[in-house]
Amino acid sequence: MGERPDNYRYTQSHEWVAPAEDGTARIGITDHAQSSLGDLVFVELPEVGTSFNAGEQVAVVESVKAASDIYAPVAGEIASVNETLEDAPEQVNEDPFGEGWLFELKLESEEATESLLDAAAYKEVADADD
Amino acid sequence: MPKHTPLHDEHVSLGAKLVDFAGWEMPINYSSQIGEHNAVREHAGIFDVSHMTVVDIRGAQSRDFLRRVLANDVAKIDADGKALYTCMLNAHGGVVDDLIVYHVAGNWYRAVVNAATTDKDLAWLHSQARDFDVNVERRDELAIVAAQGPAARELVREHLGAALAERAMALKPFEVAADGDWSVGRTGYTGEDGFEIVLPGNMAVGFWRGMIRSGATPVGLGARDTLRLEAGLNLYGQDMDEDHSPLVANLGWTVAFEPEERAFVGRNALEMARQRGIETKLVGVLLEGRGILRTGASVRAAGDDAVAEPSADNAPGELTSGSYAPTLERSIGFARVPVDWDYARVEVGVRGKWQPARVVATTFVRKGKIKVALD
Numbered sequence: 001m002g003e004r005p006d007n008y009r010y011t012q013s014h015e016w017v018a019p020a021e022d023g024t025a026r027i028g029i030t031d032h033a034q035s036s037l038g039d040l041v042f043v044e045l046p047e048v049g050t051s052f053n054a055g056e057q058v059a060v061v062e063s064v065k066a067a068s069d070i071y072a073p074v075a076g077e078i079a080s081v082n083e084t085l086e087d088a089p090e091q092v093n094e095d096p097f098g099e100g101w102l103f104e105l106k107l108e109s110e111e112a113t114e115s116l117l118d119a120a121a122y123k124e125v126a127d128a129d130d
Numbered sequence: 131m132p133k134h135t136p137l138h139d140e141h142v143s144l145g146a147k148l149v150d151f152a153g154w155e156m157p158i159n160y161s162s163q164i165g166e167h168n169a170v171r172e173h174a175g176i177f178d179v180s181h182m183t184v185v186d187i188r189g190a191q192s193r194d195f196l197r198r199v200l201a202n203d204v205a206k207i208d209a210d211g212k213a214l215y216t217c218m219l220n221a222h223g224g225v226v227d228d229l230i231v232y233h234v235a236g237n238w239y240r241a242v243v244n245a246a247t248t249d250k251d252l253a254w255l256h257s258q259a260r261d262f263d264v265n266v267e268r269r270d271e272l273a274i275v276a277a278q279g280p281a282a283r284e285l286v287r288e289h290l291g292a293a294l295a296e297r298a299m300a301l302k303p304f305e306v307a308a309d310g311d312w313s314v315g316r317t318g319y320t321g322e323d324g325f326e327i328v329l330p331g332n333m334a335v336g337f338w339r340g341m342i343r344s345g346a347t348p349v350g351l352g353a354r355d356t357l358r359l360e361a362g363l364n365l366y367g368q369d370m371d372e373d374h375s376p377l378v379a380n381l382g383w384t385v386a387f388e389p390e391e392r393a394f395v396g397r398n399a400l401e402m403a404r405q406r407g408i409e410t411k412l413v414g415v416l417l418e419g420r421g422i423l424r425t426g427a428s429v430r431a432a433g434d435d436a437v438a439e440p441s442a443d444n445a446p447g448e449l450t451s452g453s454y455a456p457t458l459e460r461s462i463g464f465a466r467v468p469v470d471w472d473y474a475r476v477e478v479g480v481r482g483k484w485q486p487a488r489v490v491a492t493t494f495v496r497k498g499k500i501k502v503a504l505d
């Protein structure tokens with residue numbers, strides 16, 4: 001369902017990861033994930049400077065129906081968070097791969113994202129979910 | 131196999147997200163749940179509630195039977211064309227179900243009961259009917275569509291037969307008009323004006339499509355829940371059930387203790403409970419802290435450190451319903467708390483932390499207007 005930018009990486013738990021040149025990566029949830037959750041009404045973001053291991057819970061997105069944990073796709077330190085979501089969580093629904101990004105991680109290693117799913121592999125995950 | 135209403139194919143073609151609801155495959159939303167919610171507050175929404183069951187009660191003693199089996203008194207609707215909200219109690223004063231009973235005409239009454247409780251309700255009604263000259267009949271061949279919102283009545287007018295339309299437009303709140311197998315009640319579950327329309331299942335698709343053509347928004351059960359919560363209307367199984375009587379569920383007003391000689395099922399238990407003293411009450415709460423209130427969350431008095439963990443089983447209060455409220459753009463809920471609490475503020479467990487909440491009346495929104503102070 002929906003778009004999946006080819007240059008992004010993905011997780012089984014429906015986060016996307018967009019590595020940048022400067023050793024950071026921007027992270028959000030996929031179009032498939034926002035569509036499954038429905039209207040988002042609250043986003044709880046981590047504090048800048050906190051470090052996480054891959055797979056650790058970092059943030060929470062809540063829809064009218066339910067809360068959903070967001071996990072760190074790779075290890076790293078929070079470099080920045082998308083503060084506009086505090087007042088406008090619906091940005092995640094409207095533009096999940098763009099304005100609806102959640103946070104940026106300073107990666108522990110540049111290769112960390114290579115083991116994540118590519119767009120084609122994630123499509124299979126998302127399709128199996130439907 | 132899940133059960134389907136006559137409108138199932140319509141839901142599929144509208145792209146609804148379908149979920150299991152008491153064995154029925156029903157639409158939770160069609161597109162944005164908040165958009166559907168707002169459409170009802172601002173214009174008109176249409177809901178398929180055919181998973182609920184129409185029960186016709188007829189016979190020489192139908193009035194006597196209902197005065198026995200319902201906690202509210204159908205003597206209040208002796209005139210044809212009146213409706214009444216009531217609980218149906220068991221002998222212990224617990225709520226078997228809540229329902230609206232319509233006095234269609236003469237000794238013909240029509241009740242609409244909840245989907246999850248239909249089989250239990252019918253078994254209960256039949257067992258209670260033995261001593262009465264009455265016929266209790268479920269009408270599974272009928273569909274139910276609710277049209278709600280400030281524009282709902284005008285839209286409905288176009289899609290009823292001329293004779294029924296004229297009578298429907300003259301109805302006051304909680305009145306009903308019937309024509310053959312059609313009945314139109316000016317009732318609802320959203321806090322807005324509108325109708326609940328019972329019609330033959332094979333006519334449901336035409337009516338549904340006509341309403342959408344006229345501008346009504348199809349609304350799923352997700353928005354139905356946020357609408358009823360904002361309107362301060364109880365949900366069976368959450369805000370009251372067989373273990374929680376109307377007296378602890380903010381529904382004391384629906385129990386008719388007068389006249390004293392009316393021996394309704396559950397009366398003795400409720401009178402004894404009143405003598406012993408009611409222990410809990412249901413209040414509204416408006417979240418001031420961060421996050422979203424969820425059904426089942428713990429509630430404590432503000433700063434009551436004796437109840438340390440928000441997940442503690444020994445918390446003195448509990449949210450029976452909680453959600454995000456689109457009209458208020460805040461999170462709200464109903465809290466079951468000790469009856470002697472007169473706090474203006476409490477704390478509610480939100481994802482492992484206590485968050486401050488204000489105690490308010492349970493009617494948060496009425497006819498599109500916000501009824502609680504937000505700041």
